[in-house]
Amino acid sequence: MSTQDNASAYWSENLRIITTYLSVWFVVSYVCGILLVDSLDAIPFFGFPLGFWIAQQGAIFIYVGLIWMYVSSMNKLDEKYDVHE
């Protein structure tokens, strides 16, 4: 595989990883935290209405998780295509 092909294969896998994580990011923040927040509020969650909890705390925990999963996916990808430093 030429360097050029290698680079574009790396890039398309990179885009797939980003798309996956950003979809979760979007669903958590905008769908659960904003659009459906009132319906989710009907579900109790450790003393919080669920929608309220996601919007004010839960989303932030998920963001932290997302970035660290992204970090580990990318480290593996860099090794796989031998583009790590």
Place this chain on the structure above:
Amino acid sequence: MSLDLLTYLFIGGSFVLYIGIAIWARAGSTKEFYVAGGGVHPIANGMATAADWMSAASFISLAGLVSFIGRDGAAYLMGWTGGYVLLAMLLAPYLRKFGKFTIPDFVGDRYYSQTARLIAIICTIVISFTYVAGQMRGVGIVFSRYLHVDINTGVVIGMAIVFFYAVLGGMKGITYTQVAQYCVLILAFMVPAIFMSMQVTGHFLPQVGLGATLDSGLSVLATLDKLSIDLGFAEYTAGKKSTVDIFCLTAALMAGTAGLPHVIVRFFTVPRVKDARTSAGWALIFIAILYTTVPGVAGFGRVNLIQTINGVDNAGTSYETMPTWFKNWENAGLLGWKDYNGDGKVQYAAGAAFDGSKGKPAFDGDARGEHGERAVTNAYANPTAKPGVPFANEVYVDRDIMVLANPEIAQLPNWVIALVAAGAVAAALSTAAGLLLVISTAIAHDLMKTIINPKISEKQELMYARMAAVVAICIAGYFGINPPGFVAQVVALAFGLASSSVFPVIVMGIFNKRMNKEGAIAGMCVGLGSTMAYMIYFTFMGGDKADLFLGISTGGFGAVGMVLNFIVAYVVSMMTPPPPAEIQDIVENIRVPRGAGEAHAH
């Protein structure tokens, strides 16, 4: 020990620490001045980013804001943290690989255009100045309240400290002072939060405590809902703003966060692309510690505030027996009371207490009323109570005092109050220093060295950078002493600008190889122009709120500007020639981590 002495000790001690670090980490080269030599450990950079990012607004204002607006505060909580996901995945690693010092560097080189570079320079400077004015004000408020100097003296002391370590140490000095400042500010935020959580709920963690059940059998949130409804406020856990407005506000804050120059530049300081990603992860952990605590602080603070003022029987507390914090903040001008029903008791309910902008009181100098309260000149003649509420609102409480007053309202020991004061100063100074550095880099590196005179030597460039920092500090100080009456709106403008210009132009530069200078310039002009026009029309020219586009408030319009920027840039780039081959090679190159090396000069 008295509170005054403790406060002097805590703030003075923290200053000695910052100055010591600044002397240890002075910058000798432009590279050290701009990007700390490019060798900062990702964890240290994560802490520095967190301190850089968490300003006086996060430390002092955010919990107060959430406390007063309830669930809608989520737009700020999610917006100011969710932006880091965008930053980590869409910007930071590629910009690190690109390996220059600034945003205008990237925009100017990627779009092979001095015009694009100049627009980026202007955005950087405007965003940073609007931001820094608020920080200096924050320092002034803390000094005036706790050290009994006037606000102006407080601002001058703050300027002197920042001057010392930003001008001397550049990015290197700032990075390591910010690490120390992060430790001070997070301690100062968490200690009272944990105390309050223990007091109110018996739970150690405020994150959990907010969901706890109180002795009354109701949860904290249910108690807040009940108190709010009893006093005529909207339910705490229900939304008040329209869904589309919250959606846009959140989006604008997220993209704005990812596009703020002083945050982006922090990712140029780490050694490798991999470290840029890791560093974003650390930064968000350090930020999340504070941000997930905010809802707890907001909730407990609100319960404490209402129950202290209105008493357990919800009938009010007589002014004479009000705790000292009430009178202290009244003296500082951030609380006001008018005894409308003449019973000598302070009563708090929904509605504006005074006939001023946002219900603020206008004080009659130092004149006092019959109970010893400060006399107010803009009281209503016939205030009416809301339906179902036993009294009309008699109190104005400034949102900004919540975090600072919380330890006093909760009757915590004096050293906690002193610690909070030191934390607020650390939050304001760390952000101010980061912003001032960005301004001085934009002037010395982007404007002087790259556009005006590429022949200046490194020594001269460093001198220009220091001179620019001095001028920037003086201007920032001026705004701190004579704040424009619209600091909050101006900060909204900074996020609007970042989300409608900086963020899209960088994302397209990385992810769309076909994007050319015509598209980028057109996109930036449309995004920037529409956002500024909207904000200026509705904020300063008295635009009628009924005319708002889809009911989107000015703070949320940056999201619309961002979408316009993307569309216009795409269409224009398709109608104009593609960028030259060497530019496409740059894009290929920044997409692959290997070979980032050190951040380099031209």
